[in-house]
């Protein structure tokens with residue numbers, strides 16, 4: 001089938017995701033039409049709904065490897081689904097309702113493909129917040145569990161946003177890197193649009209985004225603050241370049257793409273190692289934050305120099321880290337030949353791009369179009385992503401009754 005010939009009608013879709021920062025659920029209500037080269041997405045509403053402190057703590061604990069019973073796992077899975085369903089309900093208030101939800105869920109574990117004692121080569125990735133419950137509670141058909149189909153054929157199951165980046169941000173004038181800086185950083189390299197353009201796209205996880213910075217701020221303020229607003233604290237310090245150089249020797253940064261990572265590698269234990277490495281340098285808190293910011297920036301610049309087929313004209317930042325002005329300034333200094341902008345500056349909301357992407361992935365799933373990009377995930381081919389949970393018959397009114405379903 002030629003996907004550009006698919007006949008489509010504008011569809012109102014909700015995209016939902018909570019990322020590796022575990023700061024809350026990003027919800028985007030969008031109107032989508034077209035299929036790929038003619039794909040059009042209009043953002044109607046975007047909102048972040050923070051998790052309760054209790055649920056956030058449980059998610060972080062599970063993600064950090066704290067042992068829980070199967071009953072507790074089921075309970076957290078459903079608590080997350082309830083919070084996602086509530087977010088879907090809230091984002092529609094005052095707007096025409098949506099007919100489809102694409103829910104990424106909450107990643108609590110991600111293991112890229114590898115060989116172990118069982119000779120396993122497939123990766124493993126677990127996103128909680130089951131789509132069946134979201135469909136049941138909202139009465140809206142929900143696509144979820146997007147990563148598994150790609151993983152099941154040998155891919156990393158991540159990153160998945162690159163195919164959406166390609167059709168929303170591809171440019172015929174020059175090459176672009178779309179750099180997400182969430183908890184983890186990931187890049188999509190888009191060569192200038194032309195023949196065989198899709199197969200030349202490259203994408204991978206660059207390493208830590210804000211994850212180490214957020215953990216360090218929490219540690220330095222005894223839990224009083226959760227992030228370095230605009231990078232002001234780091235900006236008042238001086239990076240220790242010897243440490244950055246030492247940290248950049250780490251294997252992950254030298255692994256050729258396709259590759260993916262998560263808090264399993266760049267989480268609490270990694271920060272503790274960084275703090276230990278920093279001890280001989282007696283850094284003050286501002287210097288430590290400047291040094292960790294430089295690790296994020298340095299890992300991005302290093303991976304562009306090592307793995308991009310050619311340097312792009314622009315870097316378009318998105319994700320919460322795009323608001324870190326110090327980080328943005330440092331990246332521009334390390335990549336002087338490129339213009340460092342945000343996706344906002346080319347018309348795509350930088351805060352809700354991932355939520356928008358999962359709305360598009362659900363829409364593609366419904367149209368029967370593939371969602372992965374083999375050059376990004378390492379999968380041997382394109383594949384349909386996501387499981388479809390049909391809205392329950394006679395449940396149309398459920399979206400008004402969420403609080404009666406134990407989700408209050």
Ligand SMILES: Nc1ncnc2c1ncn2[C@@H]1O[C@H](COP(=O)(O)OP(=O)(O)OP(=O)(O)O)[C@@H](O)[C@H]1O
Nearest residue numbers: 019020021182183184210227229230319320321323
């Ligand atoms: N004004 C700001 N200044 C500095 N940092 C900010 C600002 N606003 C948000 N952030 C950072 O962005 C983070 C959240 O980013 P985002 O929501 O993109 O992450 P995520 O989606 O959870 O992660 P991922 O993309 O890895 O899944 C916060 O934890 C914080 O570190």
Ligand SMILES: CC(=O)N[C@H]1[C@@H]2OC[C@@H](O2)[C@@H](O)[C@@H]1O[C@H](C)C(=O)O
Nearest residue numbers: 020107110158159160161184186354
């Ligand atoms: C397993 C997982 O949740 N990975 C996330 C994470 O956060 C950023 C980066 O690592 C990316 O690979 C991915 O998310 C985005 C949404 C993606 O799949 O494109």
